[in-house]
Amino acid sequence: xxxxxxxxxxxxxxxxxxxxxxxxxxxxxxxxxxxxxxxxxxxxxxxxxxxxxxxxxxxxxxxxxxxxxxxxxxxxxxxxxxxxxxxxxxxxxxxxxxxxxxxxxxxxxxxxxxxxxxxxxxxxxxxxxxxxxxxxxxxxxxxxxxxxxxxxxxxxxxxxxxxxxxxxxxxxxxxxxxxxxxxxxxxxxxxxxxxxxxxxxxxxxxxxxxxxxxxxxxxxxxxxxxxxxxxxxxxxxxxxxxxxxxxxxxxxxxxxxxxxxxxxxxxxxxxxxxxxxxxxxxxxxxxxxxxxxxxxxxxxxxxxxxxxxxxxxxxxxxxxxxxxxxx
Numbered sequence: 001x002x003x004x005x006x007x008x009x010x011x012x013x014x015x016x017x018x019x020x021x022x023x024x025x026x027x028x029x030x031x032x033x034x035x036x037x038x039x040x041x042x043x044x045x046x047x048x049x050x051x052x053x054x055x056x057x058x059x060x061x062x063x064x065x066x067x068x069x070x071x072x073x074x075x076x077x078x079x080x081x082x083x084x085x086x087x088x089x090x091x092x093x094x095x096x097x098x099x100x101x102x103x104x105x106x107x108x109x110x111x112x113x114x115x116x117x118x119x120x121x122x123x124x125x126x127x128x129x130x131x132x133x134x135x136x137x138x139x140x141x142x143x144x145x146x147x148x149x150x151x152x153x154x155x156x157x158x159x160x161x162x163x164x165x166x167x168x169x170x171x172x173x174x175x176x177x178x179x180x181x182x183x184x185x186x187x188x189x190x191x192x193x194x195x196x197x198x199x200x201x202x203x204x205x206x207x208x209x210x211x212x213x214x215x216x217x218x219x220x221x222x223x224x225x226x227x228x229x230x231x232x233x234x235x236x237x238x239x240x241x242x243x244x245x246x247x248x249x250x251x252x253x254x255x256x257x258x259x260x261x262x263x264x265x266x267x268x269x270x271x272x273x274x275x276x277x278x279x280x281x282x283x284x285x286x287x288x289x290x291x292x293x294x295x296x297x298x299x300x301x302x303x304x305x306x307x308x309x310x311x312x313x314x315x316x317x318x319x320x321x322x323x324x325x326x327x
Contacts (some may be wrong), residue, residue: 001052001053001273001307001308001311002051002052002054002055002056003052003056003313004048004049004051004052005026005027005051005054005056005061006026007024007025007026007048008026008027008029009024009025009027010022010023010024010025012071012072012073013097013098013101015020015067015097016085017092018073018074018085019067019068019072019073019074019094020073021064021065021066021067021072021094021097021098021152022045022064022065022070022071022072022073023062023063023064023098023101023102024045024062024063024064025060025061025062025063025102026048026049026051026056026061027054027055027057027058027059027060027061028056028057028058028060029060030060030133030143030320031056031057031058031059031060031061032060032104032108032131032321032322033059033060033062033063033102033104033107033108033131034054034060034061034062034097034107034108034109034110035062035063035095035107035109035110036050036051036053036054036061036062036063036069036110036111036112036115037064037066037097037109037110037111037115037116037118037122037154038063038065038066038096038114038115039111039112039113039114039116040066040069040113040115040136040235040238040239041066041069041113041114041238041239041241041242042066042069042076042116042235042236042237042238042239043069043113043114043115043233043235044065044066044069044070044071044225044231045063045064045065045070045071046225048063050063050110050112051063051146052100053110053307053310053311053316054311054313055311055318057317058315059108059314059318060292062098062102062104062107064094064095064098066091066094066118066317067084067085067086067090067091067094067240068081068234068238069231069234069235072105072134075199075230075234076234076237076238077233077234077237078240082242083191083237083241084109084206086238086241087245087248088117088121088247088248088249089093089146089248091118091122092118092121092122092126093127095114095118095122096122096129097125097170098157099129104122104131105129106131107129107130107131108130108132108133108134108135108197108241108314108317108318109122109123109130109131109132109133109134109193110133110135110136110186110269110310110314111133111134111135112134112135112136112137112302113136113137113139113218113276114139114141114239114242114245116135116136116137116138116140117139117140117141117247117249118138119133119135120133120135120140120253120260120284121177121247121249121253123259123260123263124253124257124259124260124297125259127259127260127263128172130263131317131321132264132265132266132317132320132321133260133263133264133265133266134264134265134266134268134310134311134313134314134317135265135267135307136268136269136302136306136307137265137269137270137273137276137301137302137306138267138268138269138276138280138281138285139248139276139280140252140253140254140284141242141243141246141252141253142246142247142250142253142254142292143246143252144250144280145276145280146183146243146244146246148276148277149180149212149275149276150181150182150183150243151182152179153212153274154276155174155287156212156274157212159212160207160208160211160212161317162184163204163207163208164204164205164207164208165177165182166221167184167200167201167204168182168186168189168201168204171185171189171197171201171225173188175188177310181244182242183240183243183244184240186204186205186236186240187240187241187243187244187265189201190202190205190233190236190237190240190241198233198237199229199232199233201236202229202232202233202235202236202237203232205217205232205236205239205240206232206235207237209239212274212275213255213275213300213301218308223302228287253284254284254287257284257287257288257304260288260290261290262290263290263292263315264290264291264292264306264320265288265291265292266291266292266294266309266313266316267284267285267291267292267293267294267318268294268296268300268306268309268310269279269281269293269294269295269296269306270295270296270298270299270300270302270303270306271295271296271297271299272297272298272299272300273299273300274300274301275300275301276301278295281293281295294309294313
């Protein structure tokens with residue numbers, strides 16, 4: 001990894017009558033523009049560790065907090081917030097607004113976890129604005145993957161999944177395991193008017209998240225950000241909202257891959273990623289002739305070797321882009 005470059009410029013961009021999107025940039029102002037899309041949904045840019053994955057001498061590094069979370073405003077937890085204004089198409093439009101605001105013609109699009117789904121959806125909508133893609137911990141957020149991550153891997157973490165389902169059953173919203181989707185039950189709980197209902201549901205969801213991403217990542221790691229009630233509620237609200245609607249992508253990304261014809265991509269995935277089984281990355285690679293797939297055998301939903309591959313992939317794309325510009 002590289003030394004984390006300092007934020008050189010940042011701001012809030014008004015994208016409609018309600019929302020302001022936080023953006024920041026670092027690195028070389030004359031370098032290759034590179035966009036980073038965070039995970040979640042609702043994961044946020046955090047402390048900016050993503051900036052260490054880009055050579056600050058070669059890249060103009062841009063990050064943004066997606067609509068409704070982080071330093072963007074308002075949060076989805078704000079009183080009266082209308083979740084109908086928070087869909088993948090809205091996020092795509094926000095990314096385009098930031099690109100135009102910063103005067104960028106084309107950029108190298110990076111995404112991690114949920115950010116890979118968003119990167120794919122954005123690139124399919126605006127392929128003429130994309131120099132290439134680097135995707136780590138690949139997701140497609142289609143019905144197969146959502147049902148896998150919220151139902152099927154209960155076979156691997158039965159204790160944690162039973163706690164998740166028990167909470168939804170006890171909440172009195174009519175959910176019964178085996179007769180409904182647990183993600184839809186939590187999406188309902190996260191919009192309950194009672195703040196206590198929302199927060200206890202967010203805590204239950206956090207427990208489930210921390211379990212199912214733990215394999216291949218040195219055990220369960222507690223994210224201190226989840227100690228903050230607003231952060232955990234924002235996260236749980238956005239994750240369940242997007243997953244309950246299969247990322248608002250119809251048709252799903254795998255059925256739109258013709259849009260990426262001629263665009264190169266690098267896919268980095270962990271063999272032990274139980275949350276997102278390797279078949280997800282494999283199917284994407286098979287549907288995308290311009291992609292290359294790197295599977296790290298010993299890692300899960302992230303790890304040092306995957307991060308090393310991420311840094312190397314960005315440099316390889318930079319070499320290709322520099323060479324193309326010399327022609």
